[in-house]
Amino acid sequence: MIEGMRTRATMAALLAALILQSIFTGACEDKTPTAPTPAPMTVTGRWATDIPVQGVTTRMTWQLTQADSSVTGPVLVGVNSGTILLNGVLSGTLTGSSLAYTITVNPGGVPSQTSCAGQLGGIMIVNIGAVSTMVGPMSVISTNCSIQFPGSNLTLTRQ
Numbered sequence: 001m002i003e004g005m006r007t008r009a010t011m012a013a014l015l016a017a018l019i020l021q022s023i024f025t026g027a028c029e030d031k032t033p034t035a036p037t038p039a040p041m042t043v044t045g046r047w048a049t050d051i052p053v054q055g056v057t058t059r060m061t062w063q064l065t066q067a068d069s070s071v072t073g074p075v076l077v078g079v080n081s082g083t084i085l086l087n088g089v090l091s092g093t094l095t096g097s098s099l100a101y102t103i104t105v106n107p108g109g110v111p112s113q114t115s116c117a118g119q120l121g122g123i124m125i126v127n128i129g130a131v132s133t134m135v136g137p138m139s140v141i142s143t144n145c146s147i148q149f150p151g152s153n154l155t156l157t158r159q
Helices: 002-028
Strands: 045-053 056-067 070-078 084-095 098-105 118-127 133-143 152-158
Touching: 056 084, 056 152, 070 098, 098 133, 118 152
Parallel strands: none
Antiparallel strands: 045 056, 045 152, 056 070, 070 084, 084 098, 098 118, 118 133, 133 152
């Protein structure tokens, strides 16, 4: 009988210790609220910049659509009169705030040179804020065009 009482007393003491540990462990947990997870960066929308082409100021526009990290959309370069000088398609990957991109210009994409084709590309750094920008280089990757498109540093602004 004494042995059974000792066993019950030991089990009661263990149970009490476990309950107290649970209470005190919960009380000591860090209850600091965590910062909300920032919304993923998106570049969907219209972006534009002025660029010189053979001494003439032109307007380059990117109309981008983003699905997860994949970015695609048409790219146009034109003059104020509405004449299109280049029509291409951008494909890229957004990783963090870096957009690695390639603009493919197929034959017919440069109306003044119907057989002209090539690729432009680079890596843009995206800054989303009150004024959202993409800044980075654009260089010629490949071309068969007689009129060369200049490589340059771009600053596109979300419109």
